[in-house]
Amino acid sequence: MTHGGNHRIFWAAQGLWVYPAGGTPSVSNFMRNVQAIGVDYGADATSIFDLGRSQNFGEVYARPEVTITIERHLDLQRTSEANFAPFYRPASVTNYSNSYILKNGNIGACGWDPSSILKEWDMQLVYQSDDDDDAYQSQAADERDCTSAYEAIDGLFTYKFKRCLLTNISYNFPIDGEATESLTFSTRNIIKESSNGQIPNIQPCPSTLMRREHLDGNNGKFILPTEVESAIRTTETEAEVNRYIRLIQNIDISCEIDYGEMTDVGKWRGSDQGTDPTEQNKWRYVNTPIETTCSITAVARKNIQQHMLIKDTNFMDEFSVPDRQIRLIAARDTVANQGLAAGSNNSERMVIWDLGEKNILTGISTSGGDTSGGNAELTFEYVNRNNDFVVYVDSSVYEYTPVKL
Numbered sequence: 001m002t003h004g005g006n007h008r009i010f011w012a013a014q015g016l017w018v019y020p021a022g023g024t025p026s027v028s029n030f031m032r033n034v035q036a037i038g039v040d041y042g043a044d045a046t047s048i049f050d051l052g053r054s055q056n057f058g059e060v061y062a063r064p065e066v067t068i069t070i071e072r073h074l075d076l077q078r079t080s081e082a083n084f085a086p087f088y089r090p091a092s093v094t095n096y097s098n099s100y101i102l103k104n105g106n107i108g109a110c111g112w113d114p115s116s117i118l119k120e121w122d123m124q125l126v127y128q129s130d131d132d133d134d135a136y137q138s139q140a141a142d143e144r145d146c147t148s149a150y151e152a153i154d155g156l157f158t159y160k161f162k163r164c165l166l167t168n169i170s171y172n173f174p175i176d177g178e179a180t181e182s183l184t185f186s187t188r189n190i191i192k193e194s195s196n197g198q199i200p201n202i203q204p205c206p207s208t209l210m211r212r213e214h215l216d217g218n219n220g221k222f223i224l225p226t227e228v229e230s231a232i233r234t235t236e237t238e239a240e241v242n243r244y245i246r247l248i249q250n251i252d253i254s255c256e257i258d259y260g261e262m263t264d265v266g267k268w269r270g271s272d273q274g275t276d277p278t279e280q281n282k283w284r285y286v287n288t289p290i291e292t293t294c295s296i297t298a299v300a301r302k303n304i305q306q307h308m309l310i311k312d313t314n315f316m317d318e319f320s321v322p323d324r325q326i327r328l329i330a331a332r333d334t335v336a337n338q339g340l341a342a343g344s345n346n347s348e349r350m351v352i353w354d355l356g357e358k359n360i361l362t363g364i365s366t367s368g369g370d371t372s373g374g375n376a377e378l379t380f381e382y383v384n385r386n387n388d389f390v391v392y393v394d395s396s397v398y399e400y401t402p403v404k405l
Contacts, residue, residue: 014037014125014126014127014128015030015031015125015126016030016031016034016037016070016123016124016125016126017029017030017031017123017124017126018031018070018087018121018122018123019121019122019123020119020120020121020122021120021121021122021162021163021164022122022278023122025124031070031072032072032075032078032084032205032207033072033073033074033075033084033207033209034070034071034072035071035072035073035180036069036070036071037068037069037070037125038067038068038069038070039066039067039068039069039125039159040066040067040068040069041064041065041066041190042064042065042066042067043061043062043063043064043065044061044062045059045060045061045062046059046060046062047059048060063188064188065186065188066161066186066187066188066189066190067167067184067185067186068123068161068164068184068185068186068187069182069183069184069185070182070183070184070185071180071181071182071183072087072180072181072182072183073178073179073180073181073209073210074086074171074178074179074180074181074209074210074330074351075207075208075209075210076208076209076210076214076330076331076332076351077206077207077208077332078205078207084205084207085351085393086181086351086391086393087169087181087183088107088166088169088183088391089391089392089393090103090105090106090390090392091103091105091106092105093390093392093394093398094398095398095400096400096401096402096403097403099354099390099392099398099400100387101255101290101387101388101389101390102116102286102288102290102387103116104116104117105119106119107119107166107257107286108286109285109286110284110285110286111281111282111283111284111285112282112283118165118281118284118285118286119165119166120163120164120165120281121163121164121166121185122160122161122162122163122164123160123161123164123185124158124159124160124161125158125159125160125161126156126157126158126159127156127157127158127159128156128157157192158192158193159190159191159192159193160190160191160193161185161187161189161190162187162189162190162191162277162280163187163188163189163277163278163280163281164185164186164187165185165186165187165257165259165281165284166183166184166185166257167184167185167186167256167257167258167259168182168183168184168254168255168256168257169181169182169183169254169255169257169389169391170182170183170252170253170254170255171251171252171253171254171353172250172251172252172253173212173215173250173251173252173328174212174249174250175212175248175249175250177211178209178210178211179209179210179211179212179214179330186259187280188277188280189277189280208332210330210351214330214331214332215248215251215328215329215330216329216330216331216350217246217248219329219331219350219397221327221329221397222327222328222329223325223326223327224246224296224326225324225325225326225359225361225380225382226324227361227364227380228296228298228380229246230302231298231300231301231302231378232246232247232248232298232299232300232301232378233246233301246298247298247299247301248296248297248298249297249298249299249377250295250296250297251294251295251296251297251328252293252294252295253292253293253294253328253353253355254292254293254294255290255291255292255389256290256291256292256293257286257290258286258287258290259281259284259285259286259287260284260285260286260287261283261284261285262283262285263283288387289385289386289387290385290387290389291383291384291385292355292383292384292388292389293381293382293383293384294326294355294359294381294382294383294384295379295380295381295382296379296380296382297377297378297379297380298377298378299375299376299377299378300366300369300375300376300377300378322358322359322360322384322385322386323357323358323360324357324358324359324360324361324382325355325356325357325359326354326355326356326359326382326384327352327353327354327355327397328352328353329350329351329352329353329397330350330351330352331349331350331351349393349394349395350393350394350395350397351391351392351393352390352391352392352393352394352397353390353391354388354389354390354391354392354398354400355382355384355388355389355390356384356386356388356389356390356400356402357388357400357402358384358385358386358388358402359382359383359384360382360383360384361380361381361382362381362382362383363379363380363381364378364379364380364381365378365379365381366378366379367379386402388400388402
């Protein structure tokens with residue numbers, strides 16, 4: 001029986017696999033909880049002119065650039081599975097050196113040094129017509145346990161993006177709706193395959209999508225900068241346990257990874273390697289420092305007695321030292337963490353965003369509080385230029401002491 005679709009592509013008729021470069025798509029690297037996928041292809045063209053006529057007689061294309069953007073929800077129930085957990089996580093987080101974003105096995109530093117090689121990913125984006133029964137397969141609620149699988153599906157349109165580099169990682173924690181993770185990749189290679197391929201079996205799974213109540217502000221290791229806490233936090237006692245009330249409205253985190261490239265004379269890397277451009281990023285490197293920004297918006301509770309930290313160094317005796325620490329913690333059962341002192345850990349796995357101790361305040365803005373009835377809100381803007389950006393899943397929260405690397 002067919003569903004008589006409209007011969008269109010929509011959310012239920014597409015899927016995405018992301019896996020280490022050179023690997024293959026599987027059930028374990030099917031990207032879960034994806035809400036949107038965007039692909040932008042661009043190739044700048046330069047017109048060639050000559051004397052004696054006003055029209056150009058040709059165009060020269062620059063190297064093409066493909067940008068892939070992914071937005072997905074965060075899952076707190078299946079954090080032990082890579083395709084449910086936050087996408088970028090260091091290979092090891094036990095100390096500062098291992099968790100350092102430029103370390104080999106994390107993002108890496110350049111494409112030519114095996115000791116700090118750039119991390120590359122392959123992607124497979126699959127489309128299917130909506131008039132195919134396989135696009136609508138479903139299971140009863142009691143079967144949604146990830147143990148049963150669909151049959152492999154034929155009749156697919158597949159695009160492969162080879163040797164992608166991760167260029168941006170962003171997180172948004174709103175008070176309405178689910179927390180989101182946004183990823184941006186870039187590559188110079190797209191392969192379109194025939195419509196006769198197959199994909200691994202994928203089945204629905206139970207999950208707990210992260211929302212505002214899962215940010216565990218009462219964990220003693222949840223840390224916000226001092227000016228934020230002084231302006232928005234109050235404390236109430238419930239069952240002889242101090243609970244912090246912050247009225248945070250939104251938190252945005254963004255880590256921007258910019259790449260440079262050394263031109264290889266006589267060679268256009270990646271242009272002559274067929275379906276696997278292994279040298280596409282050979283002479284690329286990460287431009288440092290990697291800049292991470294954090295924006296925190298909350299209902300204002302008191303006036304701010306602030307020093308202007310944004311100063312022109314030509315008119316002051318000393319410069320501001322980046323010394324603000326930011327660490328966010330999310331857990332499925334935040335009640336278990338209420339009143340935990342610094343140094344305590346939750347027995348269940350938590351998701352931790354550690355932006356280090358070298359953040360600096362770059363701006364404070366106020367809004368709201370007008371006659372329409374809204375609350376006055378404060379937005380604090382921070383930036384980190386110390387290459388500090390660690391996201392991990394663990395039952396412990398680690399303390400990092402920055403070192404020169």
